[in-house]
Amino acid sequence: MPADPTVLCPSAHPDMAGARVFAVVGGSADAPRADYLEHPVPLTDAVRALAGPVDPAEVFRMASPCVGSACHHFDDGEHSCRLAKKTAALAPIVVERLPRCAIRPTCRWWKQEGVSACRRCPQVATLNFVPHEAMRAAADPAVSL
C-alpha cells in the first residue's frame, strides 16, 4: 500500500521522516503514562537533547506519516495497522475519558480503532524494555489475534 502522508502513525520512531513529538511519557517503566501536548513539536536536535541519555522513543511519543507496507506492523491484506488493532484488543483500558490529543484528526489508530485505541493509548511507550504482557504481545509482529 502506498504511504499516505496525511495519516500519522502515533508510535513513530525518531528516525522517521517528519517525526513530531505530541506527548511526553511519564509514569514508570512498567506503567507508562503519556501526557499529551497541546501542539506537536518537531523533533529537532534541541528537542532530541531533552531526552538526555535515553532514546527519544522511551520518553516521547512521536507522530510521523504512516509508511504503510514499509512497516512490519502493516497488514497489506486488511490495509490496516496490526499494532493499533492488537493494542485495542489486548491492552487494558487506562482512561475512560479520551485524552485531549492534537493529532487525533489524522491519527491512524483513531481512524482505524476509534475510542478503543484512545482509551488505551496513554500506556503506550514506543520503546519500552519492560512492557507488560499485553503490550508486548501487541507490539510483537509474530502475534496475531
Ligand code: SF4
Ligand atoms: S490513539 Fe487516540 S490518543 Fe493515541 S495518538 Fe491516536 S488519536 Fe491520540
